[in-house]
Amino acid sequence: MDNSALIKELASFLRADQLLTSDEDLSVYAFDGTAMLHNRPACVVLPERGEEVAQILALCNKKAVPVVTRGSGTGLAGGAVPSEGGVVLCLVRLNKIIELDAANLVMVCEPGVLTQKVADEALAAGLFYPPDPGSIKISTIGGNVANNSGGLRGLKYGVTRDYIMGLEVVLADGQILETGNKCVKDVAGFALKDLFIGSEGMLGVITKVILKLVPAPASKKTLLGLYDDMTQAAETVSAIIENKIIPCTLEFLDRTTIECVESYAKIGLPTDCEAVLLMEVDGHPAEVDEQAAQIKEIARQGGAREVRLAATVEEGLRLAAARRTAFSALARLAPTVVLEDVTVPRSELARMVAYVQEVGERHQVKVGTFGHMGDGNLHPTFLCDERNEEEMARVEKAMEEVFSFAVELGGTITGEHGVGLAKKPFLPKQLGPVGMDVLKRVKIAFDPVGILNPGNMFD
Amino acid sequence: MDNSALIKELASFLRADQLLTSDEDLSVYAFDGTAMLHNRPACVVLPERGEEVAQILALCNKKAVPVVTRGSGTGLAGGAVPSEGGVVLCLVRLNKIIELDAANLVMVCEPGVLTQKVADEALAAGLFYPPDPGSIKISTIGGNVANNSGGLRGLKYGVTRDYIMGLEVVLADGQILETGNKCVKDVAGFALKDLFIGSEGMLGVITKVILKLVPAPASKKTLLGLYDDMTQAAETVSAIIENKIIPCTLEFLDRTTIECVESYAKIGLPTDCEAVLLMEVDGHPAEVDEQAAQIKEIARQGGAREVRLAATVEEGLRLAAARRTAFSALARLAPTVVLEDVTVPRSELARMVAYVQEVGERHQVKVGTFGHMGDGNLHPTFLCDERNEEEMARVEKAMEEVFSFAVELGGTITGEHGVGLAKKPFLPKQLGPVGMDVLKRVKIAFDPVGILNPGNMFD
Numbered sequence: 001m002d003n004s005a006l007i008k009e010l011a012s013f014l015r016a017d018q019l020l021t022s023d024e025d026l027s028v029y030a031f032d033g034t035a036m037l038h039n040r041p042a043c044v045v046l047p048e049r050g051e052e053v054a055q056i057l058a059l060c061n062k063k064a065v066p067v068v069t070r071g072s073g074t075g076l077a078g079g080a081v082p083s084e085g086g087v088v089l090c091l092v093r094l095n096k097i098i099e100l101d102a103a104n105l106v107m108v109c110e111p112g113v114l115t116q117k118v119a120d121e122a123l124a125a126g127l128f129y130p131p132d133p134g135s136i137k138i139s140t141i142g143g144n145v146a147n148n149s150g151g152l153r154g155l156k157y158g159v160t161r162d163y164i165m166g167l168e169v170v171l172a173d174g175q176i177l178e179t180g181n182k183c184v185k186d187v188a189g190f191a192l193k194d195l196f197i198g199s200e201g202m203l204g205v206i207t208k209v210i211l212k213l214v215p216a217p218a219s220k221k222t223l224l225g226l227y228d229d230m231t232q233a234a235e236t237v238s239a240i241i242e243n244k245i246i247p248c249t250l251e252f253l254d255r256t257t258i259e260c261v262e263s264y265a266k267i268g269l270p271t272d273c274e275a276v277l278l279m280e281v282d283g284h285p286a287e288v289d290e291q292a293a294q295i296k297e298i299a300r301q302g303g304a305r306e307v308r309l310a311a312t313v314e315e316g317l318r319l320a321a322a323r324r325t326a327f328s329a330l331a332r333l334a335p336t337v338v339l340e341d342v343t344v345p346r347s348e349l350a351r352m353v354a355y356v357q358e359v360g361e362r363h364q365v366k367v368g369t370f371g372h373m374g375d376g377n378l379h380p381t382f383l384c385d386e387r388n389e390e391e392m393a394r395v396e397k398a399m400e401e402v403f404s405f406a407v408e409l410g411g412t413i414t415g416e417h418g419v420g421l422a423k424k425p426f427l428p429k430q431l432g433p434v435g436m437d438v439l440k441r442v443k444i445a446f447d448p449v450g451i452l453n454p455g456n457m458f459d
Numbered sequence: 460m461d462n463s464a465l466i467k468e469l470a471s472f473l474r475a476d477q478l479l480t481s482d483e484d485l486s487v488y489a490f491d492g493t494a495m496l497h498n499r500p501a502c503v504v505l506p507e508r509g510e511e512v513a514q515i516l517a518l519c520n521k522k523a524v525p526v527v528t529r530g531s532g533t534g535l536a537g538g539a540v541p542s543e544g545g546v547v548l549c550l551v552r553l554n555k556i557i558e559l560d561a562a563n564l565v566m567v568c569e570p571g572v573l574t575q576k577v578a579d580e581a582l583a584a585g586l587f588y589p590p591d592p593g594s595i596k597i598s599t600i601g602g603n604v605a606n607n608s609g610g611l612r613g614l615k616y617g618v619t620r621d622y623i624m625g626l627e628v629v630l631a632d633g634q635i636l637e638t639g640n641k642c643v644k645d646v647a648g649f650a651l652k653d654l655f656i657g658s659e660g661m662l663g664v665i666t667k668v669i670l671k672l673v674p675a676p677a678s679k680k681t682l683l684g685l686y687d688d689m690t691q692a693a694e695t696v697s698a699i700i701e702n703k704i705i706p707c708t709l710e711f712l713d714r715t716t717i718e719c720v721e722s723y724a725k726i727g728l729p730t731d732c733e734a735v736l737l738m739e740v741d742g743h744p745a746e747v748d749e750q751a752a753q754i755k756e757i758a759r760q761g762g763a764r765e766v767r768l769a770a771t772v773e774e775g776l777r778l779a780a781a782r783r784t785a786f787s788a789l790a791r792l793a794p795t796v797v798l799e800d801v802t803v804p805r806s807e808l809a810r811m812v813a814y815v816q817e818v819g820e821r822h823q824v825k826v827g828t829f830g831h832m833g834d835g836n837l838h839p840t841f842l843c844d845e846r847n848e849e850e851m852a853r854v855e856k857a858m859e860e861v862f863s864f865a866v867e868l869g870g871t872i873t874g875e876h877g878v879g880l881a882k883k884p885f886l887p888k889q890l891g892p893v894g895m896d897v898l899k900r901v902k903i904a905f906d907p908v909g910i911l912n913p914g915n916m917f918d
Contacts, residue, residue, distance in 0.1 A: 101804075101806075102701070103697055103700070103701075103805065103806040104804045104805050104806050105700065106804075126703060147646065148646050148650070150644045150646075154643050154644050155643055158621075159644060161650070161653075162617075162621065171893070171897070175893045175896075176893065177893045177894060177897060178891070178894070179894065181804070181869050181870065181871065182804040182869055183802045183803065183804060183834075183835055183836075183869075183870055183871050183874065184613050184614055184802070184805070184833075184834040184835060184836070184874075185609045185613050185618060185802050185831075185834050185835075185836045185871075185874035185875050186802060186871040186873075186874060187606065187607045187609075187657050187871075187873050187874065187875055187876070187877050187878070188871045188872050188873050188878055188882075188886060188889050188890065189878065189886060189889075189890050189894065189898050189916065190654060190657065190658050190661075190662070190898055190901055191607070191620070191653050191654055191656060191657050191658070192894070192897060192898075192901075194620075194650050194653035194654065194656075195649060195650055195653065195654050195901075197650060197653075198646050198649065198650050199649050199650070202649075203649070214705070215703035215704075215705060216703070238562055241562070241564065242561070242562075244585060244674035244675070245674075246673070246674060283742075283743070283746070284742070284743055284745060284746035284749075286743060286745035286746065287742070287743035287745065287746060290743075343642045343643070343644050343645060344642065345560075345563045345565075345640070345641035345642060346562065346563050346643070347560075347562040347563050372644075374643075375642075375643040375644050376642055376643060376644075377642075377643070377644045410640055410641055410642075411640065411642055412640065412642050412644075412645040412646075412647045413647055414645075414646050414647050415642065415643075415644035415645060415646065416644050416646055417646070418646050419646070419647055419648065423647075427647060427648060430647050430648075431647065431648050432637070434630070434634045434635065434636045435636060435637070435638065435648065435651070437634075438630070438636060438651060438905075439648050439649055439651075441904040441905070442649055442651075442654075442901070442904055444904065445900040445901055445903065445904040446897075446900070457648065
């Protein structure tokens, strides 16, 4: 495809530093955080205002040129991998926090603001932005909205969707839509805002976000439970919830992950454990103390070999680091790391974890599993080498079986990473023909020319 | 329109008691809870299974016959008023609670279950279904989902949307779509579930609901603040939130409403107050006690003439009755009661309330206002007589001005009642031409023949 005419038109309203076309630049934007996927775009555009986004889309829509929108490019499902010969629309320069409105518990910002900055600014005002995807330090809030990112606090606090009050969205043809506002309640019209959340850049481009904040919890306690058996860990989670306690964090690591974390971060975990549970409660100090003591007792009765209760905030952070470093620790071990994201109803989690281990053994692939036990969201992480075709075929087969089993258990092929290019082949298994048909009808209603992230999620 | 052929076909798979066509029956189903709106349907169908709903829609879609879906018909925006000569699809016989899955904090039920029953069944298992629309005792959960109903706990607990994990929906052509599941996290595909929530029966018919439950709070305290000035009441609300307290209830009544409530319910409210605030906190007992004491102090400092803190659960219920009976108390006073539903950012509420009073005086219409102060959601209630055309014209004018001002303040024409037929003329003012255009595109994608609640929300 010859895009010189397009690039010329883009150059008529963008500065040279906003329009990248050199080989070196295009290589850098050829991929996101997903293993094995890359395509070469025609150019990269770096708008600085919503109006520029509108101009870019209007032009691309007229010329039927594919546009893939991205922030920091930390996605793990290939949702920000460019279309070959298309435009990469990178929003990192739309990076202003426009307003922190404490009276209404609201922050308004542009999509390119780093999520960590949102959290920090909120905290500075005594407020709390709960969603905390693993990538929080480097991912952008716009990317979080487009993927409805989860994180470590899903069970108690929900996910990104639960903190979005309004959006400004540029539609495929360049029209600007405002949806939602600072009201706690609004039922005027269909829930368009909610449709854009998690739409992976396929229905419009988010150029402004109205975020809901909550008061910061006054207290927090961290516990670590060490188990000789994964089922015991899962039973502890069930028992905690049966006791009407909703921790803000309920994470686990399996043995492979524990070994990697210990060798990487030297936290002092016994490497012969089959499971580690990270449990955190937050809220009013009296409630937190009570719940932490209850959890300690529940974990012990549930067969934990040892339960560590952090005495200080620093010790809590050190224990939490066991989980926070899991991905990095695993990633050290292999040239290619495929991080999966199946989710099942919480009650099925022990079965799912056991199945992943069994599949790994059967296909002789190395897999470590960690994740959000309270959410039923686990991340089987395949350690492999993409240069070894035979091995990759086994990994592919193992993944397919893992996805199928998750769907059989009433679960999903992706809890928080999105479908993207990576999980597209597996989506029809979960949604069925009626679901796939409706997705396509919605896509056509919003993007009739089909320029926005074409080939993502479905063909 | 001659519908005898349609009725004959419906009779081929519905029993006589499931297909109503007599004059008496059609009169009963000619309206919902909204003043002044009624239309005569051709027939009323009462399916008992999702498959019957699918058969009914497939048939109506083939014949292009309008279908208006309803539950108890308690809506206040005309969303369940039939199309003249169309079919009323009444789902009250789909009334089974299918499952209460405590391990996953989930209830699965059919749409015709009364919301109060959902709440009661949850509570019997030590769990809590927080949304509590004013109509909770008689409205159905399906109607709540279709309207994304709010209620008295929005600020702390959110609205119906926040408790819907999955839906089974029959599409306009009779196909059955499952969207969502029991997983806390799921980002596979667009958020179709969220699009159906609040879609007012225009995109599909909900035949099954997967509800999220939370542990029931251990303790609750109720306070009533009496004020000589509405602005002081609003300032108390702001001060509570600035102190990082999020009450589960923050309701208010204006003087007109106070007078009506006192004459109706004899609660012992001084009728010379300008505002009454009902404030409730729930959660851990230590936190609740602390917050109740803080609120008492904040209200006093904020100028409350008197603050009553209920000593017992029974006294709490008696104080809360002041707010719970507001609608009934006002409704006694006039033949026609038009209950409005504007919402503004919380910080603008005092201005909005003052404006409603000023508009009422200017147009010489009697209006009492009460509502959810913590949510910025207020219910100006116009007391009038629909037989008096001249008076109704003044009411209409006053309402228009109220809607316009709400939108000017960054608010919405409807916080929880929906658009329906009643607020359709005002929707473009809030959403603008781009928003209206997108709504229509979505409608066509889901219901190309246009049988589902046609003429609702927009033409």
